[in-house]
Amino acid sequence: xxxxxxxxxxxxxxLQNCLMREMEFRSHFVLTFIMDILWYAVQLGLFEVLxxxxxxxxxxxxxxxxxxxxxxxxxxxxxxxxxxSNFWRFPEYVRTGELDFFLLRPxxxxxxxxxxxxxxxxxxxxxxAIGFLLFAISVHPDPFPLDHILAFLLFxxxxxxxxxxxxxxxxxxxxxxxxxxxxxxxxxxxxQLGDKPDVIYHxxxxxxxxxxxxxxxIASVPAQVLLGKLTMLDIWWTIPLVAVLLWLTLxxxxxxxxxxxxxxx
Amino acid sequence: xxxxxxxxxxxxxxxxxxxxINFLISSSLGLIIxxxxxxxxxxxxxxxxxHPRIGAxxxxxxxxxxxxxxxxxxxxxxxxxxxxxxxxxxxxxxNKYLIKPFSFFGFVASFSLGERLSGWAFLLIIAAVFGFPxxxxxxxxxxFAGICAAIPFLLCxxxxxxxxxxxxxxxxxxxxxxxxxxxxxxxxxxxxxxxxFPMSVLPAxxxxxxxxxxxxxxxxxxxxxxxxxxxxxxxxPYFPVVLFHIGxxxxxxxxxxxxxLLRYGAFGG
Numbered sequence: 001x002x003x004x005x006x007x008x009x010x011x012x013x014x015l016q017n018c019l020m021r022e023m024e025f026r027s028h029f030v031l032t033f034i035m036d037i038l039w040y041a042v043q044l045g046l047f048e049v050l051x052x053x054x055x056x057x058x059x060x061x062x063x064x065x066x067x068x069x070x071x072x073x074x075x076x077x078x079x080x081x082x083x084x085s086n087f088w089r090f091p092e093y094v095r096t097g098e099l100d101f102f103l104l105r106p107x108x109x110x111x112x113x114x115x116x117x118x119x120x121x122x123x124x125x126x127x128x129a130i131g132f133l134l135f136a137i138s139v140h141p142d143p144f145p146l147d148h149i150l151a152f153l154l155f156x157x158x159x160x161x162x163x164x165x166x167x168x169x170x171x172x173x174x175x176x177x178x179x180x181x182x183x184x185x186x187x188x189x190x191x192q193l194g195d196k197p198d199v200i201y202h203x204x205x206x207x208x209x210x211x212x213x214x215x216x217x218i219a220s221v222p223a224q225v226l227l228g229k230l231t232m233l234d235i236w237w238t239i240p241l242v243a244v245l246l247w248l249t250l251x252x253x254x255x256x257x258x259x260x261x262x263x264x265x
Numbered sequence: 266x267x268x269x270x271x272x273x274x275x276x277x278x279x280x281x282x283x284x285x286i287n288f289l290i291s292s293s294l295g296l297i298i299x300x301x302x303x304x305x306x307x308x309x310x311x312x313x314x315x316h317p318r319i320g321a322x323x324x325x326x327x328x329x330x331x332x333x334x335x336x337x338x339x340x341x342x343x344x345x346x347x348x349x350x351x352x353x354x355x356x357x358x359x360n361k362y363l364i365k366p367f368s369f370f371g372f373v374a375s376f377s378l379g380e381r382l383s384g385w386a387f388l389l390i391i392a393a394v395f396g397f398p399x400x401x402x403x404x405x406x407x408x409f410a411g412i413c414a415a416i417p418f419l420l421c422x423x424x425x426x427x428x429x430x431x432x433x434x435x436x437x438x439x440x441x442x443x444x445x446x447x448x449x450x451x452x453x454x455x456x457x458x459x460x461x462f463p464m465s466v467l468p469a470x471x472x473x474x475x476x477x478x479x480x481x482x483x484x485x486x487x488x489x490x491x492x493x494x495x496x497x498x499x500x501x502p503y504f505p506v507v508l509f510h511i512g513x514x515x516x517x518x519x520x521x522x523x524x525x526l527l528r529y530g531a532f533g534g
Contacts, residue, residue, distance in 0.1 A: 031445040038449050042456040049462050050310055053319045058309040189294035196302060200309040 007111060015118045022120040032121035036080065037128065040073050043195065058199040063140045064227055068197055070133030071223035075156065077129040079163045080122035086114045087167040088184060091174040097262050110253050114168055137226075144226060152226040155235075158242050159218040165242075165249040166191070166215075172249075172256035194218045210238065217242065269367055270375040277346070277379025288384060292339055293391045300335040303461050304328050320465045321494065329405050330463055334488035336392050337415075338460040341422035341483045343430035344380040346373060348447060351437035354525075357532050369522070377427055407491055414497035415487040421507045422483040426454070428514040435518065438525030459485025463494075476503075479510035 022029055047069065051062045060068060090113055093099040102109045102116075137144055170187040177183055194215030198206050209216035217238055224230040281288070311324040322330060350373065353359045362369050400406065433446045440446075455461065457480035464475045464485050475481055486503065489495040 025441065027440065028442055028445075031442070035445045035448050035452075038452050042452050045456055046461055049466065050306070052468070053466065054310050054313045056313050057306070058312070186290055186294060189298045192298060192302060196306055200305045202305070205305075 007107065010107060010111075011115055011118075014116055018118040018120055029121045029124075032119070033124045036077070036122065036125040039076075040069075040129070040132070043072065044069055058197060059229070060197055060199070063136070064229075065197075066136035067133070067140060067227055068219065068223040070129065070136040071152075071156075071226065072195060072219040073129035074126070074133055075159050075163065075219045075222070077122055077126035078160050081119050081126055082160075083114055083164055083167050084122075085117045085119045087171055087187070089117065090114070090171040091183060094175050094260070099260060100262050103257070103260075109257060110168055110250055114164065114171065142228075145228075148226050148228055151232055152222050155217070155222040155225050155238075158239065159222055161242055161246055162214050162217045165246045166213075168253055169249045172253040175256040175260050191215060194220065196220075197223070199224075211241065214238070214242070214245065266367070270371055273367075273372055273375040274379040274382070277376040278382055281380045281383045289387055289391075292384065292388055296335060296339045296388065296391060297395065299339070299460075300332050303331045303335070307331055307462075320463070322463065322466070325403065325405065326492065326494065327463075329403075329492050330488055330494065331461075332396070332399070333491045334458075334460050334463075334484040336388070336396075337419060337422065337487045337491075338454075338458055338484040340385060340388055340419060341426050343426050344377055344384065346376045346380060347427055347430040347434055350431065350434040351443045351447075354435075354437040354529070355441070357530075359529070360531050363531075370519070373431065374427070381423065408493035410497055411490040411493050414500065415490040417504070418482055418487045418490065418500070418507065421504075421511060422487060424511050425479050425507070425514065426483055428511065428518055429454070432514065432518050432521060435521045435525055438521075438528050454480060454483060457481075458483035459488065463489065477506070479507065479514070482507045482510075 047065050050057060051065070055061065057065065093102065093113065099109070099113070102112050105112055167187065170183050174183045190213065193201075193209060198209050198216035198220040201209065206216070209220075221230060221235060221238070225235075307327050308324070310319070311327070317323050319327065350359075362372060365372075429450055430447065433443055433450050436443045436446055457475070457478065459481050460483075464472055464481055467475065482503075486500060490497060490500060
């Protein structure tokens with residue numbers, strides 16, 4: 001418990017530091033906000049075009065899809081706030097040898113490297129995304145029982161953990177590969193599979209997105225839990241699975257660090 | 266002068282080989298995953314409708330179109346050099362180009378061409394390895410006349426994307442960071458170029474507007490020619506339009522460059 005409090009206080013200090021930095025670059029705040037809103041708009045635009053020609057896609061009505069998109073926006077904004085900018089910096093730490101400084105600190109590098117920079121502009125996007133999700137829920141014709149909402153929050157937290165360990169895994173890979181950009185593009189391309197409801201994919205592909213590469217757990221599963229398309233009974237097994245994958249990723253990260261050869265003085 | 270630019274093309278070609286693994290991974294994944302996601306998505310749409318066609322596209326034609334449009338958008342995409350200019354303006358590294366006896370635009374265009382030559386070779390090999398077995402299995406064929414007509418449009422699409430990226434990079438004369446603008450431009454191109462849906466499935470008034478915008482030449486026009494959805498003669502009148510867009514963007518880039526140089530402090534480098 002004491003360790004958790006220590007880590008939370010440290011994250012509070014990171015947040016404060018990033019907030020001060022952000023105040024110096026206010027145009028960056030506005031531009032990052034607009035950029036993410038545009039991403040939301042094109043995702044919504046694509047589905048609006050598709051729904052001009054159909055009333056449902058893989059069992060998702062237009063109202064269901066708005067809930068899915070709201071969930072996707074929230075999970076994306078959480079990723080942008082907490083992990084994304086750190087993940088993009090990690091290969092550069094390896095290349096320049098800056099990782100040495102993280103290794104010297106008395107906190108686990110999986111925490112200090114992946115949570116050091118809090119993306120403040122994306123906090124505004126998170127608020128927008130939550131607003132969009134609440135709007136989607138309010139216009140949906142079906143009611144949302146409390147147990148669905150609680151299960152949704154649980155799987156949203158689980159999805160956040162998946163986002164974290166997938167990026168940590170790719171960050172660890174970059175220690176071996178050093179070729180920096182490639183690994184980020186690999187993750188960026190693969191992660192796009194999670195931007196659509198998993199039910200659109202072929203069964204084999206879908207199984208992969210639940211197990212080996214659990215991108216479906218990030219947005220698709222929480223949205224389906226909220227919509228009542230999946231129940232706890234269907235997917236309870238993903239909770240121990242995520243715990244095991246997180247543990248394995250942390251072990252792999254430690255293993256990669258043992259093979260890290262400092263690149264500079 | 267031509268010899269200078271030929272040397273730049275050769276240098277870029279050999280430099281791009283250093284990044285071949287990065288390029289191979291990002292391009293092949295961009296092509297395969299990008300196409301797969303939207304093929305699955307459109308397949309789910311066709312599963313849900315009770316009529317066989319959306320506009321002029323039946324299921325097979327739509328999936329074929331999505332595959333070709335993704336290939337076109339990857340072929341015409343922007344490369345490293347035009348993006349790097351923003352960083353070079355900020356760091357003052359631009360100075361090294363200003364003192365050399367060649368046109369900066371000529372240098373960037375030649376370098377970019379060199380990078381693309383290796384890129385196109387990689388991509389066409391990937392497309393052939395994955396594409397031909399799929400075409401054979403699905404009993405589909407590419408239109409030879411369409412491919413011949415698509416090549417000039419693809420070259421124009423490449424120039425358009427190059428100019429869009431260059432113009433955004435030149436904004437670094439005024440802004441500390443332009444990567445957000447680059448992402449916004451990429452998002453707009455992804456949506457408006459016809460990579461994820463053919464423009465003909467849009468409502469008629471939007472289609473009319475889209476026809477006069479430059480974005481459709483990046484994926485929609487070459488893809489419909491390759492798949493045989495449109496006959497080359499139907500799209501011939503659009504060729505002067507795309508050339509007009511290129512000319513306009515070139516003038517705009519030149520104007521921004523001139524204005525930017527007046528602001529440029531040339532510190533660092």
